[in-house]
Amino acid sequence: MASLSVIVPLLNERESIPELIDQLYLAMEEPELRTLFPDPFSFEIIMVDDGSTDGSNRVIEGLIDSRPELRLISFQRNFGKTAALSAGFMAATGEYLCTIDADLQDDPFAIKTLLKKLMEGYDLVSGWKQNRKDPLSKTLPSKLFNTVTRLFTGITIHDFNCGLKVYRSEVTRRLELHGDMHRYIPVMAEWMGFKITELPVAHRARQFGTTKYSSARFLPGLFDFLSVLFITRYLRRPMHFFGMAGLGSFLLGFAISLYVTLDKILLHKPVSNRPILFLGILLLILGVQLFSTGLLGEMLSTSASKGSSFTVRKTMNLTTGQAAAIGGADSVRG
Known part of the structure; x- marks a missing residue:
């Protein structure tokens, strides 16, 4: 069982992966981070390939032999970021979890800062990209989304959709994510009674690849927003x-x-x-x-059943229990 599980959802990020993994390993070696955990400290990095077509999974497979803490979950096709996070949460063995995007725009060295805040008694700490290095086509819709979500939910988070978050495992075990509900994880966690907060984090310009954001996400995002409002207020009544x-x-x-x-x-x-x-x-x-x-x-x-909204094609370096948790085939050990 790991002390910390780092979950990285990815789609066509082949160029970013080697540098990201190097930075994550350096961040995990920081003494300031390790002092937050009792000895012996251990970690795992779960890469969830959401149906990439650029060979991202092969890059990860090539790194697993020299990186025993690295795990791979590879989807049959693109199911979306929510499904990727769900698979990572199911497979994680850490008492604490961290999610981070694979595009190198999030700073892995900010993980220790978020964890220190979590240790103050919080259950979820979300990053806040105060100075975003994105074009207006992304920042303006994001501001509108965050404003509307704050208005209707009463939760004073500035950046609900920041990919950099840290959690206690109790939170992720209870989350049931569907559609594109990863945007509303803080809303759902707060509704379940968990204590949440946010911290400003550095945001970097994209170095490789292209953004996965498009205007086609507006309408599904609206429907998911209405679903979350209903779920958080009326699911049990x-x-x-x-x-x-x-x-x-x-x-x-x-x-x-x-x-x-x-x-x-x-x-x-x-x-x-x-x-x-x-x-x-x-x-x-x-x-x-x-x-x-x-x-x-x-x-x-009272009788709703839980079900996965993704299909796993292959896993690597997961234990049998981890593979069974996400419904995958037998794990290939690295």
Whole structure:
């Protein structure tokens, strides 16, 4: 069992990998970091290849023989960063975990600073890229995303999507990530009652490759944001959401229908050709349907099963237990 597990999700980062691994090893050798852990200190670096097509996995395979702490999880195809992080969390054996992007924009030597903050009693410490070295096409949408997330969740984190984070293993064991929910890990952790904070970290310009960010992520990101809001507020009590909406719809429909009925009885107005009558009936039906949905949600919330949203093609240098945890094939020992 490792003291610290470093998880690196990657996609087509062949040029960055050797330098990143060298820097991670140097960061793990820092005396200031090692004093945070009881002797003997041990670590593992879990590289999760999210279906790269540039030979990234072969670069890692070539380094494993000389780097016994290096692990490889290689996906069958590209499943996304959330799936890559989920696989890394499942395979990690460390009491503490760190996630870091593979593009060399995050500074591995900041890990010790984040861990020192974690040791003050926090469960998750997120990096905050105060001075981002990215184009406006990335920084402006990111600022909008962070502002909206803070507004709706009440969590005062400035950079929810920073790839550099450190966790206690209790946090990652309880996270259930789907879609692109890796952006909302601090939100989900805070909702579960964990203590979170952030620290400013250095951010570096990209040296190799191209960004994986595109405008096509906006719409899926919006849907995931709505999902997270629902999960964090109503997952265990869906009736509170659907029931209130259903009750409001039903009462409004009932009021409209009562109004039309009184008009017919007292004023002898015809009802068959009045559009408001159909609106009232529609709202009554919608109210019943929403209420029924809430009841079904209450029943399903107690029996929901966990499932992985990725398929592992190959693992290297993982123990049998690690390979079994992520549902992979037998591990190839390096």
